[in-house]
Amino acid sequence: VLFESFTQEEGHDSKKQSGTGLGLAITKNLVSLLGGTITVTSKQGVGSTFTVSFPRVKVSDNQYVKDLQPELTWEDIRFGEATVLLVDDVEDNLKFLSRMLEYAGIKVITSASAEEALNILQHELPDLIITDIRMPGMDGFELFEIIRNSEATSNIPIVASSASVLHNLNTEEKLARFDGYLLKPIKTTELINSLIKYLPHSFNSGEIAELTSGIAETDIQGISIHPSALLILQQQAMPLYEQLKERQPIKKVEEFGKLLIDTGNKWNNKPLSIYGSEILQTRKSFNIEGMVRLINNFLSYLTR
Amino acid sequence: MPPDMKKNKILIVDDNMNNVQVLAGILENNGFDLEFALNGPDALQWLEDEHFDLVLLDIMMPVMDGFEVCRIIRDKEKTHEIPIIFLTAKTDRESLMRGFKCGGNDYLSKPYDQGELLARVNTHLELKQSRDQLKP
Numbered sequence: 001v002l003f004e005s006f007t008q009e010e011g012h013d014s015k016k017q018s019g020t021g022l023g024l025a026i027t028k029n030l031v032s033l034l035g036g037t038i039t040v041t042s043k044q045g046v047g048s049t050f051t052v053s054f055p056r057v058k059v060s061d062n063q064y065v066k067d068l069q070p071e072l073t074w075e076d077i078r079f080g081e082a083t084v085l086l087v088d089d090v091e092d093n094l095k096f097l098s099r100m101l102e103y104a105g106i107k108v109i110t111s112a113s114a115e116e117a118l119n120i121l122q123h124e125l126p127d128l129i130i131t132d133i134r135m136p137g138m139d140g141f142e143l144f145e146i147i148r149n150s151e152a153t154s155n156i157p158i159v160a161s162s163a164s165v166l167h168n169l170n171t172e173e174k175l176a177r178f179d180g181y182l183l184k185p186i187k188t189t190e191l192i193n194s195l196i197k198y199l200p201h202s203f204n205s206g207e208i209a210e211l212t213s214g215i216a217e218t219d220i221q222g223i224s225i226h227p228s229a230l231l232i233l234q235q236q237a238m239p240l241y242e243q244l245k246e247r248q249p250i251k252k253v254e255e256f257g258k259l260l261i262d263t264g265n266k267w268n269n270k271p272l273s274i275y276g277s278e279i280l281q282t283r284k285s286f287n288i289e290g291m292v293r294l295i296n297n298f299l300s301y302l303t304r
Numbered sequence: 305m306p307p308d309m310k311k312n313k314i315l316i317v318d319d320n321m322n323n324v325q326v327l328a329g330i331l332e333n334n335g336f337d338l339e340f341a342l343n344g345p346d347a348l349q350w351l352e353d354e355h356f357d358l359v360l361l362d363i364m365m366p367v368m369d370g371f372e373v374c375r376i377i378r379d380k381e382k383t384h385e386i387p388i389i390f391l392t393a394k395t396d397r398e399s400l401m402r403g404f405k406c407g408g409n410d411y412l413s414k415p416y417d418q419g420e421l422l423a424r425v426n427t428h429l430e431l432k433q434s435r436d437q438l439k440p
Contacts, residue, residue, distance in 0.1 A: 155413060155414070155415070157415045179415065179417075197326065197415075198415055200322075201322075247341065247346055247349075247350075248340075249339055250337075250338065250339060285325070285329070286324065286325040286328040286329055286332075286340075287325060288321040288324055288325060288340065288342075289321045
């Protein structure tokens with residue numbers, strides 16, 4: 001009976017435990033689709049142990065191969081002083097998220113229900129709220145409405161986190177009003193992307209530092225800029241640089257980056273091309289801090 | 305947007321580069337041309353040099369605050385009709401009223417809601433166009 005659809009233990013408090021009664025049925029189907037078995041031992045008043053076993057599982061030997069796509073990691077970012085309020089009825093979720101956030105130096109307040117969260121908001125205003133949607137008692141949507149409609153809290157960004165992909169038009173509409181949406185299990189990059197939208201932070205300039213040190217290295221090794229390339233840099237790039245030092249018109253930044261890439265490609269100067277494409281990247285993402293820093297590095301090219 | 309239609313050009317004025325990044329990203333994705341200035345004097349220089357259809361103006365800035373920038377924009381013949389939307393960290397009534405008094409058309413409170421940002425920007429661009437058409 002335990003593994004059948006839509007069956008649930010009778011007599012429990014639906015406020016404390018609620019669900020569709022599908023969890024174990026789905027689990028059993030998934031496990032058998034993967035060729036495994038699921039068994040249970042249970043003792044009243046003590047607890048239940050579910051054992052899932054998969055025989056003859058092949059193990060990949062390249063599990064340590066890193067994703068080629070550069071994704072933001074905690075090491076790329078330093079967060080300023082900030083407090084995040086987490087709302088989730090599942091303790092493990094709270095623990096998992098708060099560990100990640102605390103690791104990033106963010107202060108975390110946890111609450112196990114929407115009601116508790118509202119109490120906390122009476123005396124503490126966080127910089128961001130991440131809330132579960134499906135919770136017993138008041139759900140995430142109701143919580144959202146109350147926070148938004150109260151003057152003291154209406155400006156706090158609220159990100160929803162939920163395990164279910166909701167295809168219901170009504171819930172999708174409600175979710176769209178949130179400042180962000182994190183699908184559980186929450187991916188680190190997605191979490192970071194949400195956080196940097198709303199919390200004070202600065203990027204560790206690892207990439208840029210690496211780039212400039214690369215340029216410095218070629219310097220030392222004595223790979224000089226081709227005289228024709230140098231002429232282009234002096235006659236065309238230099239006047240642009242003079243303008244860009246003062247302010248950064250978008251079109252001029254593009255022009256500058258492209259000129260450096262083209263010149264680098266034409267005269268086989270790879271660091272120059274990389275430098276140019278870095279500038280274009282900062283322009284594309286409007287990373288102005290990086291853009292200004294890169295442009296200011298230009299002189300290290302000519303003063304040699 | 306059809307390719308032959310002229311893009312509206314917006315000047316973002318904010319000393320916080322992250323705010324500029326967020327606003328610029330949203331606006332560019334929605335077909336606007338833009339430039340940014342990180343302080344008031346730079347913003348005024350931009351407006352002196354080029355035509356803009358709308359200004360998004362932060363209030364709390366060092367050197368020259370948004371109210372001051374707004375007053376100067378309104379005083380100049382060339383720019384006195386340009387729509388100005390203030391960017392405020394809080395919907396603090398007092399500064400809001402100051403913003404309207406010195407010639408601001410509207411305000412947006414941080415954190416920005418993308419829909420609201422675009423709606424307000426578009427409304428003021430349309431209003432400006434209608435006003436221009438009404439002129440003899």
